Amino acid sequence: MLKYIFILYRCLFSVSLISAQAVNEQELKQKYDARIKLSRIDDVYIPKNTEDALEQLFKLSDSTGRNKMKATTEDIIASKLHFSLGRWIELNWSLVEGSRLSHYYRLKGMSHPDDIVDLLLRGLYRKVNGKELDEAGLIKKYVDKRKSEHEVELRKAKTIKS
Secondary structure, three states: OHHHHHHHHHHHHHHHHHHHHHHHHHHHHHHHHHHOOOOEEOOEEOOOOHHHHHHHHHHHOOHHHHHHHHOOOHHHHHHHOOOOHHHHHHHHOOOOOOOHHHHHHHHOOOOOHHHHHHHHHHHHHHHHOOOOOOHHHHHHHHHHHHHHHHHHHHHHOOOOOO
């Protein structure tokens, strides 16, 4: 008898967890939908697109920092600044929780915050050095990279039942 009570308890507990999860997902979606419409989050201006983001980063940087960017390569800048300026971008522009900037990229097929940060750092480097941004090319590179990684994971996965 105790065994059946335990099974009943587990079933009821599982149902309550599933319904709680559905409520949490609905709340998260509502919060996300509200956040992507805001021009400011926590009193920080949120850029609306790549061009706006690069303009903001250009304003936030000083001429000394921009001159240092000119003295090195794009790959080094993207790597070295990823965990400093890149982290600032991720946190302040709410790339994980959702913002109008992260939503802009999501609509273009990008959702990974590291990819967005990398694109913006490379974009800043290109702006400082007077090079063309090629946003579409960069976005395609990140989307293709994530798709390829996903396909590799799918090939590695074990088939449960065929």
